[in-house]
Amino acid sequence: MRALTILALVFLAACAQRERVDFVAGTAPGAVWVPILVATTRGPDPDQPDIPGWARESEETFGRYTVSIPPDRERGEITRPRGRRAGNPERDFMLANAQQLSGPQFEDAVRQRLNEQAPDEREAVIFVHGFNTTFVEGVFRTAQLDHDLNLPGVMLHYSWPSLGAPLAYAHDRDSALFARDGMVQMIRRVAAAGPRRIILMAHSMGSHLTMETLRQMALTHDPALSAIGGVILISPDVDIELFRQQVRDIGPLPEPFLIITSQRDRVLMLSASLTGERARLGNMPSAQPVEGLGVTVVDVSAFSRGDGHFTVGSSPALIGLLNQMGAMNAALSRDTAGSVPLLPATILTLQNTTEVILTPLTEDPARRRSVVPYWLQRLTGSVDGATAAPSVR
Numbered sequence: 001m002r003a004l005t006i007l008a009l010v011f012l013a014a015c016a017q018r019e020r021v022d023f024v025a026g027t028a029p030g031a032v033w034v035p036i037l038v039a040t041t042r043g044p045d046p047d048q049p050d051i052p053g054w055a056r057e058s059e060e061t062f063g064r065y066t067v068s069i070p071p072d073r074e075r076g077e078i079t080r081p082r083g084r085r086a087g088n089p090e091r092d093f094m095l096a097n098a099q100q101l102s103g104p105q106f107e108d109a110v111r112q113r114l115n116e117q118a119p120d121e122r123e124a125v126i127f128v129h130g131f132n133t134t135f136v137e138g139v140f141r142t143a144q145l146d147h148d149l150n151l152p153g154v155m156l157h158y159s160w161p162s163l164g165a166p167l168a169y170a171h172d173r174d175s176a177l178f179a180r181d182g183m184v185q186m187i188r189r190v191a192a193a194g195p196r197r198i199i200l201m202a203h204s205m206g207s208h209l210t211m212e213t214l215r216q217m218a219l220t221h222d223p224a225l226s227a228i229g230g231v232i233l234i235s236p237d238v239d240i241e242l243f244r245q246q247v248r249d250i251g252p253l254p255e256p257f258l259i260i261t262s263q264r265d266r267v268l269m270l271s272a273s274l275t276g277e278r279a280r281l282g283n284m285p286s287a288q289p290v291e292g293l294g295v296t297v298v299d300v301s302a303f304s305r306g307d308g309h310f311t312v313g314s315s316p317a318l319i320g321l322l323n324q325m326g327a328m329n330a331a332l333s334r335d336t337a338g339s340v341p342l343l344p345a346t347i348l349t350l351q352n353t354t355e356v357i358l359t360p361l362t363e364d365p366a367r368r369r370s371v372v373p374y375w376l377q378r379l380t381g382s383v384d385g386a387t388a389a390p391s392v393r
Contacts, residue, residue, distance in 0.1 A: 021051050021136050022087030024096045030071025031089050033096050034143040037109055038063045039189070040159035041182035042135055050098040052135045056161045056175060060182045062106035066096040067143035075148045076314040078140050093140045103189060110193040113154040123153030123229075124195040126186065130204025131172045131237065134164035141313070145201075148319050153195070158186050160209060169274065176209040183213045188224045197229030200254075203310060204267070207236030207281070211246045218250045234260045235282040235309050237271050240289045243281050247293050257295045260312045264304035287348065287355035299357040317360055 027033075039062050045053030052061065070091050073079055081087045087094045101109060114122045127145060129138035138159045146155035160179035162172045190198055202210040210233065217225040231254050236243075247253060261282050268283040279285065287297040300311045303318040311318060321344075348355040 021048060021098075022081060022092070022094050023098075024068045024087075024089050024094045026089070028068070028071065028089035032069045032071075032147060034067045034069060034147055034155075035113075036065050036067060036139055036142050036146070036155060036157055037101075037106060037113070038065060038139060038142075038157045038159055039106065039182065039186040040135070040161075041179045042159055042161045045135075050100070052159065054134070054161055054163045056178055058181075060103070060185050062101040062103060064097075064099045064101055064109060065139050066098075067140060068094045068096045069143060069147055075316045075319045076144070077316075078137075078144050080140075093143070095136070095139075107189045107193050110154065110156065110190055110195075114193060114195055117153060120196070121152045122194075122196045123199060124156055124190045124193070124197075125151055125153055125199045125201055126156045126158055126190065128158045128160070128183070128200065128202040128206035128210055129162065130202075130206045130235070131162060131169065132164060132166050133162045135159050137164070141203075145313050148313070148323075150323060153199070156186075156190065158183050160206070162205075169271075172205055173208070176205050177212060179209055180213050180216055183209060184217060184222065184224075187213070187217070187228070188222075191224040191227035195227070198227045199230040199232070200228060201232045201234065202236070203234045203313075204237045204282070207233040208238050211236075211238060211243065211250075214254075215246050215249045228254045230254055230256050230258075232258045232260065233281070234312050235262065235265055235268060236280070237268060238281040239275065239277065240279070240281050240284060243290070244293065253294060255294075259290070259295055259297045261297055261299050261301075262304045262308045262311050263299070263301045264308040265311075266307045267309040287350055287353050291350035291353045294352045296354045296356060299355065302358060302360055318358070321358070321360070 024031075039060055040052050041057050041060055042052035043055035043057040045051050052063075068089050070079060070089060070093065072091065079092050081092055110124065114124065117123075125146075127138075127142045129141060133141075139157060142155055142157040145151065158179075160182070161175045162168075163175070165171075187198060200210050200214075210231070214225070214228070214231075216222075236259060259281065261284060263283055263285055265283040268280045272278060272280050272283070281290075284290075284297075287295075290297065300315070300318055301308075303315040304311045305315065312322075313319075344359045346357040346359070348357070
């Protein structure tokens, strides 16, 4: 018991260190400021009045946070101060400002941001973080995805009360379910701001929260559900049989509906072992377990490094590939819903379910041709032979 108490204190101390926020004192040459609008069901942090903590709060709160992204970093990387070192905007992610908003102010801010976009890009992308994530880590990740993936529309963040501790898996699962009502309320407010559509992008345990939120909205016939025009689940920490049941309850899924998987995801391997399963939705060995559901499974195993749990947002090679091919925007485009973006990949189809196995680009033209299916090459409209390949700069 004494050992468990010591471990708990160590992890709570580590959580407090990770939650510490450094504000920019002055701008750094080349640093980029990214504004993020946030809705959260986290209670206030007693040590940082402007920053929500990890306690659960039934009353949803809102805010506007501006993230300073340093100029010299690798795509996908989020650099933070270590130990007691103060943040440096030339090398660290930091906050430039934090402003609390009321519900109506949040809605107005979303509407204003949407009106700043081109008419065909007035879309709202809501990112939902995963397990073991502090508030500021979720905000920084949202800004990083917005900056690195060049997503269309306005990037927003829903922050649910994760404890931000690696041993708090059960706590976080309960917190994810606790946060369903808050996510429904956020979707309603964003829908009221008049976007062309809402895209939900969720990571890890946030995917479980997202599916439960969609299920709740479907069962209650919530009109805001019709505003959701796309879903991306990144490394979803979801039981596969539960996912199939959720899909049955939701009914017709928003299109496109993408599931980003990796068979090298060590975090989901551990999650599966803890739950007595062979795999979770995010590391299933193929798309066969979800065949017939009308989803697209994108396997990014070839790009996974380290724990492999957030490859689509942290792999410089994959981010570069998506940007070069315009694949992320194509995948989110309503006009191409259900189609596969032009990528070096192997494409498989299983009863209304598509599996896309991505392959890293190579400088060897012959190798590149071998991994790009012929029919995808023909989609470029610039090939006149079966051996031609799309040009990559």
